Amino acid sequence: xxxxxxxxMTLPELVLAVGAIALMLVxxxxxxASTKAxxxxxxxxxxxxxxxxxxxxSAGGDAFYGxxxxxxxxxxxxxxxxxxxxxxxxxxxxxxxxxxxxxxxxEYPVLILLSACGMGxxxxxxxxxxxxxxxxxxxxxxxxxxxxxxxxxxxxxxxLKYFVLGALASGILLYGISLVYGFTGSTMFDxxxxxYAAAPLTGSGRSLGLLFGLVFVFAGLxxxxxxxxxxxxxxxxYEGAPTPVTAFFASAPKVAAIALAVRVAIExxxxxxxxxxxxxxxxxxxxxxxxxVAAIGQQNVKRLLAYSxxxxxGFALIGLAAGTPEGVASVMTYMTIYLAMTLGSFLVVxxxxxxxxxxxxxxxxxAGLSRTRPGLAAALAIFMFSLAGIPPLFGFYAKFAVFYxxxxxxxxxxxxxGVVFSVIGAYYYLRLVKTMYFDEPTGTFGAGDKLEGGLIAxxxxxxxxxxxxxxxxxSAWTLAAxxxxx
Amino acid sequence: xxxxxxxxxxxxxxVAAIACLFLSAPAxxxxxxxxxxxxxxxxxxxxxxxxxxxxxxxxxxxxxxxGRFGWALGIDGYALLLIVLSVFLMxxxxxxxxxxxxxxxxxxxxxxxxxxxxxxxxFAAQDLFLFYxxxxxxxxxxxxxxxxxGGANRIYASYKFFLYTLLGSLLMFIAMxxxxxxxxxxxxxxxxxxxxxxxxxxxxxxxxxxxxxxKMPMWPVHTWLPDAHVQAPTAGSVILAGVLLKLGGxxxxxxxxPMFPEASASLVWLVFGLSAVAVIYTSLVALVQSDMKKLIAxxxxxxxxxxxxxxxxxxxxxxxxxxxxxxxxxLVSGALFxxxxxxxxxxxxxxxxxxxxxxxxxxxxxILFLLFTMASIxxxxxxxxxxxxxxxxxxYQVSTxxxxxxxxxxxxxxxxxxxxxxxxxxxxxxxxxxxxMSDLTPRELWLLVPIAAAVLWMGVYPESxxxxxxxxxxxxxxxxxxxxxAGDSLPTKGTGIVPAAHAETxxxxxxx
Numbered sequence: 001x002x003x004x005x006x007x008x009m010t011l012p013e014l015v016l017a018v019g020a021i022a023l024m025l026v027x028x029x030x031x032x033a034s035t036k037a038x039x040x041x042x043x044x045x046x047x048x049x050x051x052x053x054x055x056x057x058s059a060g061g062d063a064f065y066g067x068x069x070x071x072x073x074x075x076x077x078x079x080x081x082x083x084x085x086x087x088x089x090x091x092x093x094x095x096x097x098x099x100x101x102x103x104x105x106x107e108y109p110v111l112i113l114l115s116a117c118g119m120g121x122x123x124x125x126x127x128x129x130x131x132x133x134x135x136x137x138x139x140x141x142x143x144x145x146x147x148x149x150x151x152x153x154x155x156x157x158x159x160l161k162y163f164v165l166g167a168l169a170s171g172i173l174l175y176g177i178s179l180v181y182g183f184t185g186s187t188m189f190d191x192x193x194x195x196y197a198a199a200p201l202t203g204s205g206r207s208l209g210l211l212f213g214l215v216f217v218f219a220g221l222x223x224x225x226x227x228x229x230x231x232x233x234x235x236x237x238y239e240g241a242p243t244p245v246t247a248f249f250a251s252a253p254k255v256a257a258i259a260l261a262v263r264v265a266i267e268x269x270x271x272x273x274x275x276x277x278x279x280x281x282x283x284x285x286x287x288x289x290x291x292x293v294a295a296i297g298q299q300n301v302k303r304l305l306a307y308s309x310x311x312x313x314g315f316a317l318i319g320l321a322a323g324t325p326e327g328v329a330s331v332m333t334y335m336t337i338y339l340a341m342t343l344g345s346f347l348v349v350x351x352x353x354x355x356x357x358x359x360x361x362x363x364x365x366x367a368g369l370s371r372t373r374p375g376l377a378a379a380l381a382i383f384m385f386s387l388a389g390i391p392p393l394f395g396f397y398a399k400f401a402v403f404y405x406x407x408x409x410x411x412x413x414x415x416x417x418g419v420v421f422s423v424i425g426a427y428y429y430l431r432l433v434k435t436m437y438f439d440e441p442t443g444t445f446g447a448g449d450k451l452e453g454g455l456i457a458x459x460x461x462x463x464x465x466x467x468x469x470x471x472x473x474x475s476a477w478t479l480a481a482x483x484x485x486x
Numbered sequence: 487x488x489x490x491x492x493x494x495x496x497x498x499x500x501v502a503a504i505a506c507l508f509l510s511a512p513a514x515x516x517x518x519x520x521x522x523x524x525x526x527x528x529x530x531x532x533x534x535x536x537x538x539x540x541x542x543x544x545x546x547x548x549x550x551x552x553g554r555f556g557w558a559l560g561i562d563g564y565a566l567l568l569i570v571l572s573v574f575l576m577x578x579x580x581x582x583x584x585x586x587x588x589x590x591x592x593x594x595x596x597x598x599x600x601x602x603x604x605x606x607x608x609f610a611a612q613d614l615f616l617f618y619x620x621x622x623x624x625x626x627x628x629x630x631x632x633x634x635x636g637g638a639n640r641i642y643a644s645y646k647f648f649l650y651t652l653l654g655s656l657l658m659f660i661a662m663x664x665x666x667x668x669x670x671x672x673x674x675x676x677x678x679x680x681x682x683x684x685x686x687x688x689x690x691x692x693x694x695x696x697x698x699x700x701k702m703p704m705w706p707v708h709t710w711l712p713d714a715h716v717q718a719p720t721a722g723s724v725i726l727a728g729v730l731l732k733l734g735g736x737x738x739x740x741x742x743x744p745m746f747p748e749a750s751a752s753l754v755w756l757v758f759g760l761s762a763v764a765v766i767y768t769s770l771v772a773l774v775q776s777d778m779k780k781l782i783a784x785x786x787x788x789x790x791x792x793x794x795x796x797x798x799x800x801x802x803x804x805x806x807x808x809x810x811x812x813x814x815x816x817l818v819s820g821a822l823f824x825x826x827x828x829x830x831x832x833x834x835x836x837x838x839x840x841x842x843x844x845x846x847x848x849x850x851x852x853i854l855f856l857l858f859t860m861a862s863i864x865x866x867x868x869x870x871x872x873x874x875x876x877x878x879x880x881x882y883q884v885s886t887x888x889x890x891x892x893x894x895x896x897x898x899x900x901x902x903x904x905x906x907x908x909x910x911x912x913x914x915x916x917x918x919x920x921x922x923m924s925d926l927t928p929r930e931l932w933l934l935v936p937i938a939a940a941v942l943w944m945g946v947y948p949e950s951x952x953x954x955x956x957x958x959x960x961x962x963x964x965x966x967x968x969x970x971x972a973g974d975s976l977p978t979k980g981t982g983i984v985p986a987a988h989a990e991t992x993x994x995x996x997x998x
Contacts, residue, residue: 370593371590374507374593385626390622390623390625390626390652391618391619391620391622391623392619392620392623396619396622400554400615400663403659403660403663404554404663404667407660407663407664407667408663408667412660412664415660415663416657416660419656419657419659419660420653420656420657422656423649423652423653423656426648426649426652427645427649430629430645430648430649433629434633434641434644434645437630437633437634438633438634438640438641438644468551468552469551469552471551471552471553471554472551472552472553474553475553475554
């Protein structure tokens with residue numbers, strides 16, 4: 001395969017990388033005045049990367065001797081990642097303009113572009129080293145983004161906390177990678193899968209090295225998707241980071257990390273399915289339970305959404321536990337709908353500002369929102385009922401898909417325990433609805449931004465029952481993506 | 487494909503609900519009333535054009551819109567009657583809220599119209615998951631109705647209502663996933679004739695039972711109902727008692743019995759046991775209530791227990807009787823909640839002890855209230871008599887003990903209803919504020935008289951209501967007959983023929 005064909009397959013990452021570097025130069029020379037232009041060009045670059053996906057990048061096969069995979073699965077995940085990244089750029093200017101003591105700098109969109117490039121590498125990885133490089137590129141950009149409001153100590157704390165714990169997780173992951181490499185003799189997914197298939201994994205003669213490697217790799221990945229018991233950083237980082245950055249963390253990197261976990265589980269460690277399934281099931285149920293129970297006492301809406309994201313990752317993992325093409329397709333379906341619900345919720349959180357435009361984050365401040373801002377309250381109620389998985393909202397279909405896959409794979413206890421825990425989760429989503437609709441208004445929020453209002457409306461319509469009309473297209477697409485892994 | 491009347495019945499209130507959100511309060515009231523009346527007219531068209539004794543499924547619509555499941559609608563006799571009940575009660579609910587609801591009227595009307603969409607959808611759905619979506623989605627508007635427009639303790643009641651019913655339904659959801667994967671279809675008519683292995687049936691039955699028993703509600707998971715009723719606004723109570731409680735019974739009839747006949751038969755003892763406890767226990771609890779709405783709520787639980795025993799009697803009387811109780815109870819308890827609403831609007835209390843002597847200054851009210859009280863007791867000539875008699879007759883064939891225990895419910899029912907009526911309507915007027923209360927307004931008459939007429943119609947000529955479901959009952963019985971439990975009230979076998987009589991008969995025989 002010639003070099004040009006390899007480059008054509010990696011075109012989306014090339015577009016993002018070249019775009020980010022060029023914009024970084026613009027930012028260096030243009031200074032803060034160039035912020036607006038850089039933001040819009042960044043969105044255009046993401047759009048360009050999206051267009052680049054239509055070429056060989058979505059169906060080219062292996063590039064660079066198997067280091068990089070350009071398949072339908074990666075393409076699907078990248079579409080979601082680019083959408084999440086674009087929205088995170090679009091929602092930032094208004095927030096930073098209004099918030100005292102914080103100003104948007106042109107580095108913000110550039111960092112998001114670099115992060116998106118890293119996420120693209122993650123989901124396209126065909127080798128543990130590509131995986132690690134992509135992960136680090138994404139994470140390093142994210143650490144800086146978390147502490148973007150330099151005057152705010154909470155933001156600085158979030159960045160530092162994220163960095164320290166992220167470094168620890170990377171260490172665990174690398175340790176796992178080195179064990180896997182040591183015992184399989186390769187970092188290529190295909191060869192690792194061959195080694196797992198050949199080695200004994202059960203009984204007294206089982207290969208402990210391979211099993212330990214698997215456990216460490218999954219522990220590292222669990223940190224990145226913030227699954228219990230590696231979730232501790234999430235509430236603090238989500239609360240401390242500027243809201244647009246939090247929305248970004250909860251959307252694009254989450255999709256990338258889940259997609260990466262799916263790819264490693266299926267492609268590299270597929271033969272050890274029985275072994276990793278135990279880990280996935282535990283992480284899944286623990287995340288659902290903890291995400292639900294810990295959210296009940298929260299007073300800060302961003303913290304609440306952090307626990308909600310932990311809870312949702314748990315549900316997505318149910319699909320992975322099935323380990324079938326339908327299961328993988330259901331994970332991607334889940335993440336698609338999750339992306340709309342999460343971005344929508346955070347866009348509503350962005351509208352929570354007092355009369356001076358300063359952000360408010362307490363749940364109590366939402367009291368009576370249905371009287372003061374009926375449209376906004378209705379949108380948030382739609383997102384909350386949808387996150388709770390109540391039909392007829394589209395969030396129900398997300399849960400439908402993963403539970404369908406689990407039942408199809410015969411995992412009845414997992415499905416039953418999962419739905420029972422989801423009732424606990426419904427309680428705190430209802431609490432937000434109750435605050436908005438049942439309580440008396442205490443104050444009103446400042447007027448919102450038109451662009452953000454439009455994005456909220458788009459997300460709300462997608463999550464509303466109208467979203468069901470997208471099911472045939474979505475199932476065909478996710479199934480095609482999933483089949484490219486098997 | 488014929489004219490999609492069911493989709494139209496869903497579309498009219500749905501469009502009106504969205505329109506209401508953008509209208510002023512008076513315009514929203516009119517829009518809601520117009521939409522519900524159009525749906526009532528469509529319901530009448532549906533009933534008159536329903537071919538009694540014709541195809542099992544009529545007005546069938548199908549569009550494979552959602553990938554794994556489709557937009558499949560269609561009704562049989564049971565669904566027809568329950569849809570007609572829903573569209574009949576809906577305009578009455580809107581009328582009952584005309585003045586009682588002053589705050590946030592557009593949202594209130596929208597919530598009611600959405601409830602109507604979801605109820606009709608639940609009864610008309612022919613796809614397992616479409617049914618589930620409609621069934622479960624009903625929680626959202628009801629949660630808002632109780633929570634926003636309810637009484638003092640509304641938030642507790644709304645949470646309890648939501649979480650209780652959600653937990654039950656989710657177990658059913660997993661069972662539905664299993665069924666659709668195993669049978670390879672989500673079509674309810676196909677699944678009705680699919681035989682699951684007996685061991686699996688028990689688990690599936692229990693999962694469905696978890697959902698329907700809560701909706702029904704059966705003892706001991708009925709505790710959400712009194713709270714929800716007491717806190718809900720009048721129209722909310724009407725729709726809750728009138729239609730939402732029927733979802734449980736409809737579920738048993740549509741899913742549990744025909745899809746899992748063996749499991750239904752082997753678990754009859756569970757249903758009967760819980761129902762017998764419910765009838766006696768909740769009737770006694772109703773007897774000591776001091777809150778009118780709570781009293782009627784507990785009486786609902788008792789009546790619903792008569793429904794469940796009838797359904798699981800495995801014979802035509804029982805099943806048709808259960809359906810008649812559902813319809814009758816929908817009308818009567820709805821009307822009783824309206825009666826409570828009428829005096830609540832005047833005095834703003836539901837405490838029975840505050841009233842008394844209403845027959846003196848509210849004679850028209852006293853007459854209508856008396857009619858509904860008698861209907862609730864099951865007096866011959868009213869709707870509930872037909873249903874309760876049939877249901878208990880059916881039960882008697884299976885278990886005399888349970889029939890005996892449940893019949894005490896009728897006596898106890900007479901006790902608590904007459905006791906209620908005596909305290910509220912008879913006696914001397916106790917306070918000046920009660921004396922000030924005016925009799926029914928024309929609007930209130932328009933709400934109560936149609937229900938009174940329907941109650942008498944059902945009591946005097948039940949054939950109109952029995953005819954549409956007769957064929958469906960035959961189909962259902964043909965399906966479940968193989969699992970029918972042995973009854974304990976069959977005629978006992980004689981000990982042999984007396985020789986003398988025998989000789990006489992043989993003499994007769996030879997003479998011929």
